[in-house]
Amino acid sequence: MSQLRLDQLVVDIPYQQSGFALDVTIEPGQVWGVLGPNGVGKTTLLHTLAGLRNARSGQVVLDDVPLTQMSRGAIAQQIGIMFQEHQDGFPATVAETVMLGRHPHLSMWQSEQGDDRQLVEEALKALELSYLSQRQIYQLSGGERQRVALAMLLAQQPDIWLVDEPTNHLDLHHQVSAMALLQRQGKQQRCVIASLHDVNLASQWCTHVLLMYPDRAPLWGEARTLLQLTNLEALYQQPLAVAEVDGRPIFVPRVAQD
Amino acid sequence: MKTQSKLFAFTLVLGGCLWSSFAFSVDGELCVVDDKQRQVCLSSPAQRIAALSPGATELAYAAGAGDQVVAVVSYSDYPPEAKQVTSVGSHTRLDMERLVSLQPDLVLAWGTGNPSEQVATLEQMGMTIYFVEPHDFEGIASSVERIGELAASRDVADRVAAEFRQGISELRERYQGAEPIRTFYQVWDSPLMSMNGTHYISKVVELCGGVNVFADAPRLIPRLSQEAVLLENPEAIVAGGMGEENAHWLEAWKAFPELQATKQNNLFFVPPSLIQRPTPRVLDGARILCDKLDLARGRR
Amino acid sequence: MAAVNTVLASVGRVQTPLWGLLLLSIVTLLFALTQGSVSLSPYQVWQAFTGESATLANTLVLELRLPRILAAFATGGLLAVAGALMQVLLRNPLAEPYVLGISGGASVAALLAILIGVSGVFLSGAAFVGAIVSTVLVFGLTQLKTAASSLRLLLTGVVIAAGWGALITLILALAPPQKLPGMLYWLMGDLAYAGSPWPAWVVLVAVCLILFPLGRSLNVLGRGALQAASLGINVKRLERGVFVLASVLTAVAVTTAGSVGFVGLVVPHLLRMVLGNDQRIILPASALAGGCLLTLADTLARTVIAPEQLPVGVITALLGVPTFLLLLHRGRL
Incomplete structure (x- = not known):
């Protein structure tokens, strides 16, 4: 299983002059939640970790090899990323879309084999999409489309999972199954890094968190230690209250009452 | 025997050269030079002629070879018999299959009107191509003679050519000293078009003692504005165009x-078919035009 | 679960439609051979090939019909594959050599060549260079960078095409009348003047072979540059390669038959509606179906009002415009 190391990494966020270096090692089995206010650069960070953007300085190292020294094909066999937005310009079925996840593992001359079909079938089942497999993707609802993207990532079977807002558009039931899916990947000794807008999802499902502040150095470490009222109030510039449900802290915004 | 035939051929060539400047014979073949200065030879007189422009059709009929014309193109309406001949499409896009299936032994092509690719294909198939494109009165007369030579109808052709030359020179004599009339010949209406001095229609105008006001235009067929015509202020306007x-x-x-x-x-009308096709009928057109300009002189 | 299995089984191996199209292509070519303004029986056509027939039928079939039909088929294939490639490249179903102004660039160059008075190889060469210049211009002005730029690319292409249109009008206005017929040929697209069909065939077959291993990568590219990169594709390299291939295809098609419009738009669309959007199927299917369409259109062009002959571009445009509108109306563009 692979390990992802952020070596003095400064993400190149547009229109943000100074950047703070990240020096984090993500070990197999860890599930990381990336938290921060809108526009702080969570998506840019994930794209940088996938090798899709150049860092301003520092490097991303996959098992002792910097990503910049790897081919796109080699990166895609180990690192998978789920984007927040999907381009569906052309007609395609759900099954075809999920099958794209197998692309990094096939050579130019190969077509999809029985194993690939098996994996796609399992992924569809895991995301409760089997009944939709023949459906055109443009006919899907936002939540269904989001699950298709997750199924594609599952079929890709990367060691490093980068997921951008995995619970977008999902109802509560599917939010839970999506987060449980990520947790399962962690249990299978994969690395999971998810950007989350909901601090409570991080509190419930993540082993580690990375808090990205707009104006000061980021914090990273175990979720238990970092998810404190003071850290989070500073993060969101919002007074919060904390409660405990099933042994986990739950944060809610406090609204001034007149 | 062989020497004898060569000698005979030589005599023929020599005789041909003396007899006329364009027709000659090599080894018993009929040869002429066409309007692209290519030597065109037939081993026997043309029996099946394809005429690929309305003007070429008219010239072939004028040369006495009308009975041999087996293929014409759209708008080949003169002489009326030509309308009965099989059409092989428009001159810009020939129906090659139909043309080839008529098996012509002489193709009268229009160098600047027919697509060069299609004419090249016909040539590759071994057809004899003669390019027709007379640019002046003598070109019209000699075209008739040359086609007559290839179709073995010199007697008719020579007579027609001689009458044409005679008619033209009569007009020239009559209007040589006539007072010049500044004339605008309108080829087309929208866009407004005329022709410069190198065009044979301009020569018809000059023949009648007219002065083509756009003779010095740089382009053969200048496109004009009404203003340009008003500025030249011609004394006579002659319109051609299509149909009546x-x-x-x-x-x-x-x-x-x-x-x-x-x-x-x-403001005079001259039937365009009499003047805008370079054929012997230009003489009729010229006579009408000369009369009109004479009329204009009388109105001064 | 059985349903899922069959659907999945179909992903990546749908060869049956291709065999069907291949059969259709052969039938189309044979049918076109028997049609013409001079009617020949299939038996006479057969005899022309076996060499037993009379010389006239021989000439008609072997020297006139066969080269033209082969040129039509190859040109149709080239244009359809070029269209399919550009649609993937731009992630936009409206992309097509004609719409993007590549044909326009070729036409302007060809018209200038005719104006100067060159012909043959130099004319074809000029058209080829014109097509390449136009593509470089369109892509250079847009800069293939981000996914969002594909719309800019299309708009740039449309504007460049309008620019070529203006230049074409200018050249036509200035050209001496005797050169107009040859010029109009380039603008309408006409197989009546097509030369040897073999260059087009060589390029078509070669490009299909080059594309064969790239089909799956193109499927991924169709989902956007970022998604493609995340699935292991060197997007810049693939896009540049596809762009070069598409321009070469267009340039060869235009040099063979002038600027025939809409084949590149209509054929890939119709195929996608029927066969889905797997480029491994769509690209070879486009080559075959495009060939069939242009062969049939040209057969119509040379027979429907014979002896008058129509330029094939008129027929494809007449078929293309309603299809284009229908697709717009269905809201899938």
Whole structure:
């Protein structure tokens, strides 16, 4: 299983002059939640970790090899990323879309084999999409489309999972199954890094968190230690209250009452 | 025997050269030079002629080879018999299959009108191509003679050519000293077009003692504005165009009463088929045009 | 679960439609051979090939019909594959050599060549260079960078095409009348003047072979540059390669038959509606179906009002415009 190391990494966020270096090692089995206010650069960070953007300085190292020294094909066999937005310009079925996840593992001359079909079938089942497999993707609802993207990532079977807002558009039931899916990947000794807008999802499902502040150095470490009222109030510039449900802290915004 | 035939051929060539400047014979073949200065030879007189422009059709009939014409193109309406001949499409896009299936032994092609690719294909198939494109009165007369030579109808052709030359020289003599009339010949209405001095229609105008006001235009067929015509202020306006329905072309000039041609009512129509096709009928057109310009002289 | 299995089984191996199209292509070519303004029986056509027939039928079939039909088929294939490639490249179903102004660039160059008075190889060469210049211009002005730029690319292409249109009008206005017929040929697209069909065939077959291993990568590219990169594709390299291939295809098609419009738009669309959007199927299917369409259109062009002959571009445009509108109306563009 692979390990992802952020070596003095400064993400190149547009229109943000100074950047703070990240020096984090993500070990197999860890599930990381990336938290921060809108526009702080969570998506840019994930794209940088996938090798899709150049860092301003520092490097991303996959098992002792910097990503910049790897081919796109080699990166895609180990690192998978789920984007927040999907381009569906052309007609395609759900099954075809999920099958794209197998692309990094096939050579130019190969077509999809029985194993690939098996994996796609399992992924569809895991995301409760089997009944939709023949459906055109443009006919899907936002939540269904989001699950298709997750199924594609599952079929890709990367060691490093980068997921951008995995619970977008999902109802509560599917939010839970999506987060449980990520947790399962962690249990299978994969690395999971998810950007989350909901601090409570991080509190419930993540082993580690990375808090990205707009104006000061980021914090990273175990979720238990970092998810404190003071850290989070500073993060969101919002007074919060904390409660405990099933042994986990739950944060809610406090609204001034007149 | 062999020497004898060569000698005979030589005599023929020599005789041919003396007899006329274009027709000659090599080893018993009929040879002429076409309007692209290519040598065109037939081993026996043309029996099946394809004429690929309305003008070429007219020339072939004038040369006495009408009975041998097996293929024409659209708008080949003169002489009326030509309308009965099989059409092989428009001159810009030939129906090659139909043309080839008619198996012509002489193709009268229009160098600047027919697509060169299609003519090249015909040539590759071994057909004899003669390019017709007369640029002046002598070109018209000699085209008739040359086609007559290839179709073995020199007697008719020579007579027609001689009559044509005679008619032209008569007109030339008659109008040599005539007072010049500044003339605008309108080829087309919208866009407004005329022709410069190198065009044979301009030569018809000159023949009649007219002066083509656009003779110095840089392009063969200049496109003009009405203003350019008003500026030249011609004494006579002659309209051609297609068919007989272009009287309104002349009507348009009546909107300018200060225009000299309008003022003196010198707006003349000459049937375009008599003047815009380089064939012996140009003589008829020329006679009409000369009469009109003479009329204009009388209105001074 | 069985349903899922069959659907999945179909992903990546739908060869049956291709065999069907291949059969259709052969039938189309044979049918076109028997049609013409001079009617020949299939038996006479057969005899022309076996060499037993009379010389006239021989000439008609072997020297006139066969080269033209082969040129039509190859040109149709080239244009359809070029269209399919550009649609993937731009992630936009409206992309097509004609719409993007590549044909326009070729036409302007060809018209200038005719104006100067060159012909043959130099004319074809000029058209080829014109097509390449136009593509470089369109892509250079847009800069293939981000996914969002594909719309800019299309708009740039449309504007460049309008620019070529203006230049074409200018050249036509200035050209001496005797050169107009040859010029109009380039603008309408006409197989009546097509030369040897073999260059087009060589390029078509070669490009299909080059594309064969790239089909799956193109499927991924169709989902956007970022998604493609995340699935292991060197997007810049693939896009540049596809762009070069598409321009070469267009340039060869235009040099063979002038600027025939809409084949590149209509054929890939119709195929996608029927066969889905797997480029491994769509690209070879486009080559075959495009060939069939242009062969049939040209057969119509040379027979429907014979002896008058129509330029094939008129027929494809007449078929293309309603299809284009229908697709717009269905809201899938």
